[in-house]
Amino acid sequence: MTLAHPWTAAAGAAIIALCAAFVRRAHRRANGRAFAYSNLEFFDAAARPRTWIVPALDALWLLSFAGVAIAAARPHLALSAPASNSSVIVCIDTSGSMASTDVVPTRAAAAASAARAFIAASPASVKIGIVAFSQTAIVLAPPTDDRAAASAALARLPAPNGPTAIGDALESAAGLFPPFGVHAIVLITDGVSNAGRDPTAIVSTLAAQHIPIFGIGVGTRTGDRIARTGERATLDEAALRGYAHSTGGSYAQADSGETLRAAMRRLGRTTTEARRDVDCALAFALAGASGLCLAFLIASAVGTHP
């Protein structure tokens, strides 16, 4: 929360402090007219007064005054909300290593399932595009708000084969975004970029365009043998984390189908969120005024001893 007029808040705090001092003085005076009782310990044990009521009312007074003082300082809250006109391109690795079975049933099948979870969890206003990549990148679906079309595109994912051209995938994705709006790329891969363009340059361009990359590393950290080639399928986590960090995105590793789906569902809710600056002076003012009225009514209704 930020304050547009912090000095007003400081002045409000000073006024509250003065009020507190005044109330304290009034309390001291009132103590002189207090009800005299022979033995307070016995009174406490006998009447068993509810000890939370008095502090609760005091707290209500204090919070209400604080609410009014904060309202005077024009507070602004930075809230996250789904951005309008937002697009996400999901880039799915279909290289040969995605046939590995360390993620059940295979990394490719788990990635497709996770992409469906992502589509289901994304707000309806978000346009989603699908890009598959191995030797080259193929656009399976341009950004669309038609969820059925996006899901149908996943059914056309090629069988795992070939090297991993992460740079080409990112470049294809960047070219699919409309000129305006909030954009993001979700990169699901399990390997090292070993074909096509160098991803580093593309990542720099994306960072300059404020397009974050949310990387998901698929596979166990120990890796698995690729069925056809016998090579060990490794995960270049450092590179993926680097892409994410340099563009303002995030990276997560998923070594099972469920964790992959959970990560994608989470991304589905947050990738296109935008921080909105909300003026909440009115809310604070209303809350403070309501609290003051309530505290006054309670104090008046309950009263003091005759």
Added chain:
Amino acid sequence: MTIRDALLNGRRRPKRRGVGATPASRGDGYEFAELRAYGAGDDARRIDWAASARSGELQTRVLLEETALTIASIVDTSASMNVGRARALARAADEALRAWRASATADDRYIAIGAGRAEAFDLVTSLSRARRLLPRGAALLVIGDWYDLASVDALEVVMLGTRLDCTALVARDPWHDDLPLAGFVRLRGAEGGRRRVFIGARERGNYREAVALRERAVRAQLGGAGWRTGILAEQDGAASLRAAFGVRA
């Protein structure tokens, strides 16, 4: 009947003992107590010949010993007695004390037991002093709110009740019937401390029960130890003392 009569009656209550035994409270006085059948060892000078003739068997006159009473008092002078609904309980205690002193004759000995000038009142110390200072059979009146009874050794209370003719006036809580408090209340303890509390119907109910319970418990403990107990009402201390002895004004 006066309070003194009540003390004497209590003191001289004839006890059925073995024939020939000499009760501690009976001796060579002039006040007639009762007639009883002659027993071996009885002084022949005490035989009531007229009564013997009437009943057909020897009757011995029992005479009460003529002794001055020792009357003592302990009054709680702590700040907790300076509270009250219309006036302080301490004033009622003063009235009861005056009535107690008035019950003594010129021949009686009066001992006031209490805290020294520089000392705060302490029930434990006062009762201990009474046990040490007072002769067996002395009449002791203790007036107070008895909040400290829990700190008094129970054996001390029993010993006092056995050795002395003890009477306790338990100051009735001025708000015994109902607590006149509602809502947010400031309380000031007579012996220190402050509170700001919320008093609702639940608290008032709790209070009524606890006060009645405490009063009953104090009287039951003292009564069980052989003490005569009464309630010191804020309105009239002297009447409270008389009521404790079952004496009318």
